[in-house]
Amino acid sequence: MIKRILSSSYLGLLLVLLYAPILIIIIFSFTEAKVLGNWTGFSLKLYASIFQGGIHHSLSSALWNTLIIGLIAAFAATILGTMAAIGIHNLQPRSAQAIKMVNTIPILNPDIITAISLFLLFVSLGISQGYTTVILAHITFCTPYVVLSVLPRLRRMNTNLYEAALDLGATPFLAVRKVLIPELKPGMISGFILAFTLSIDDFVVTLFNIGNEGLETLSTYIYADARRGGLTPELRPLSAIIFMTVLILLLVINRRATKKKL
Amino acid sequence: MQNKMLSFLGRRRNWTIPYALFLAFFVLVPMTLIVYYAFTNPEGKFTIANIQKFWIHPEAMNTFIYSVVVALITTALCILIGYPAAYILSKMEARKAKLIVILFILPMWINFLIRTLATVALFDFFRIPLGEGALIFGMVYNFLPFMIYPIYNILQKTDPNLIEAAQDLGANPVQVFLKTELPLSIPGIISGILMVFMPVISTFAIAELLTINNIKLFGTTLQENIYNGTWNYGAALSLIMLLLIGLTALMNRDGNSKAAEEGNLI
Numbered sequence: 001m002i003k004r005i006l007s008s009s010y011l012g013l014l015l016v017l018l019y020a021p022i023l024i025i026i027i028f029s030f031t032e033a034k035v036l037g038n039w040t041g042f043s044l045k046l047y048a049s050i051f052q053g054g055i056h057h058s059l060s061s062a063l064w065n066t067l068i069i070g071l072i073a074a075f076a077a078t079i080l081g082t083m084a085a086i087g088i089h090n091l092q093p094r095s096a097q098a099i100k101m102v103n104t105i106p107i108l109n110p111d112i113i114t115a116i117s118l119f120l121l122f123v124s125l126g127i128s129q130g131y132t133t134v135i136l137a138h139i140t141f142c143t144p145y146v147v148l149s150v151l152p153r154l155r156r157m158n159t160n161l162y163e164a165a166l167d168l169g170a171t172p173f174l175a176v177r178k179v180l181i182p183e184l185k186p187g188m189i190s191g192f193i194l195a196f197t198l199s200i201d202d203f204v205v206t207l208f209n210i211g212n213e214g215l216e217t218l219s220t221y222i223y224a225d226a227r228r229g230g231l232t233p234e235l236r237p238l239s240a241i242i243f244m245t246v247l248i249l250l251l252v253i254n255r256r257a258t259k260k261k262l
Numbered sequence: 263m264q265n266k267m268l269s270f271l272g273r274r275r276n277w278t279i280p281y282a283l284f285l286a287f288f289v290l291v292p293m294t295l296i297v298y299y300a301f302t303n304p305e306g307k308f309t310i311a312n313i314q315k316f317w318i319h320p321e322a323m324n325t326f327i328y329s330v331v332v333a334l335i336t337t338a339l340c341i342l343i344g345y346p347a348a349y350i351l352s353k354m355e356a357r358k359a360k361l362i363v364i365l366f367i368l369p370m371w372i373n374f375l376i377r378t379l380a381t382v383a384l385f386d387f388f389r390i391p392l393g394e395g396a397l398i399f400g401m402v403y404n405f406l407p408f409m410i411y412p413i414y415n416i417l418q419k420t421d422p423n424l425i426e427a428a429q430d431l432g433a434n435p436v437q438v439f440l441k442t443e444l445p446l447s448i449p450g451i452i453s454g455i456l457m458v459f460m461p462v463i464s465t466f467a468i469a470e471l472l473t474i475n476n477i478k479l480f481g482t483t484l485q486e487n488i489y490n491g492t493w494n495y496g497a498a499l500s501l502i503m504l505l506l507i508g509l510t511a512l513m514n515r516d517g518n519s520k521a522a523e524e525g526n527l528i
Contacts, residue, residue: 087274112464113503120299
């Protein structure tokens with residue numbers, strides 16, 4: 001009994017520490033003060049200004065850029081990664097091993113190495129940096145995770161099903177759509193979500209490959225903000241909203257999953 | 263012609279080709295470019311001056327050593343704090359544990375720069391001075407989930423029969439832990455270390471924010487060099503980091519890909 005109380009309070013303490021800064025953001029999203037940490041009375045003004053389009057133009061375009069880049073990169077990574085996983089599964093062990101090894105390089109590399117290496121690539125080729133280079137860079141570090149989340153599903157599935165579909169006269173294209181994709185879907189979805197998350201949260205790779213044409217994502221916007229010494233007040237309610245949405249979504253998914261099991 | 267095309271596509275191993283080309287162009291070529299830039303001068307002539315500069319120029323060297331120390335402390339603290347948490351979670355009812363694991367990962371959804379700025383506000387609120395202590399706290403705070411998750415993942419998969427067998431053979435709880443669970447969870451610890459150690463060395467921004475620009479880590483040195491246009495020296499410094507990564511990866515050669523495949527790295 002004592003052991004249980006001790007262990008739950010240990011986890012509880014860690015969670016409180018982990019959530020303290022987030023709580024600060026949420027609490028101070030309900031006040032107007034310019035500086036995070038100053039309380040100037042309860043107010044919903046910051047929330048109102050988000051929904052009434054009162055936020056600064058550059059912040060809203062940074063937000064849009066983040067979402068668009070995230071969606072495109074995650075989508076491309078999912079297709080590329082799923083195809084690659086299917087291919088790897090059918091390669092001879094040696095070549096499969098080689099591809100898998102290169103595939104782990106972007107995972108093992110710290111962001112900054114990926115960022116610098118891609119920066120050097122684009123600069124040496126004389127490609128001007130902007131939207132395209134950021135998306136390509138994001139696909140580079142997202143796809144390995146998709147490959148790794150699809151491969152285990154392939155290993156678990158019965159590959160004879162695909163052959164059977166071909167024997168019964170399905171074209172390879174049809175067999176893929178009707179047999180392979182449904183089996184791989186859960187892996188593809190978790191790969192997509194992971195890729196999207198990595199992309200919207202990325203800062204370093206984006207910073208190095210975004211160029212200086214004024215293109216900003218949320219991360220680079222916040223970085224520029226922090227360097228100027230402050231955080232745009234609207235970022236507080238914005239983070240609070242993103243956080244609560246994800247929290248509720250995850251709780252709902254979790255509850256559904258457990259209900260299904262019961 | 264169309265038939266040939268179809269049969270080419272029909273062979274599923276050929277589906278690797280687009281990604282193989284992609285990897286070659288966006289991973290292998292860029293890595294080679296780091297090496298190329300590291301060993302050339304701005305005119306493109308071979309030189310080892312960039313590497314020498316690292317040994318002679320104390321500033322970069324000092325930052326590097328300092329970063330390694332910070333990363334070692336952070337990693338050790340993450341293991342010390344994270345292992346018990348992962349262990350407790352693995353002993354819990356699976357449904358409950360899953361929920362708490364989600365709670366541990368959830369803060370990742372708030373941009374890390376905003377979280378770091380909030381940590382700064384928290385320190386201000388409790389009048390804790392910013393500096394080295396704040397830096398370590400911020401690092402542990404940022405990277406702890408990356409340690410808990412892989413360890414939890416592997417502990418939770420440990421075959422309960424092994425633990426029972428140890429108990430049946432007369433081991434006391436401490437012995438059971440030391441002789442079965444701990445050794446079996448080492449791959450989890452290793453992927454945790456990979457997820458924490460190198461990223462801490464190379465972070466930039468976090469250190470500046472938590473120490474009011476007083477301390478910079480190696481990541482900042484790299485970034486400054488690229489930004490100031492001294493690409494060759496920047497590439498040489500990147501190469502030194504790459505060697506360090508290669509070393510840690512080699513020490514854990516087959517563990518890596520296995521751990522990664524089991525989703526431990528995420």
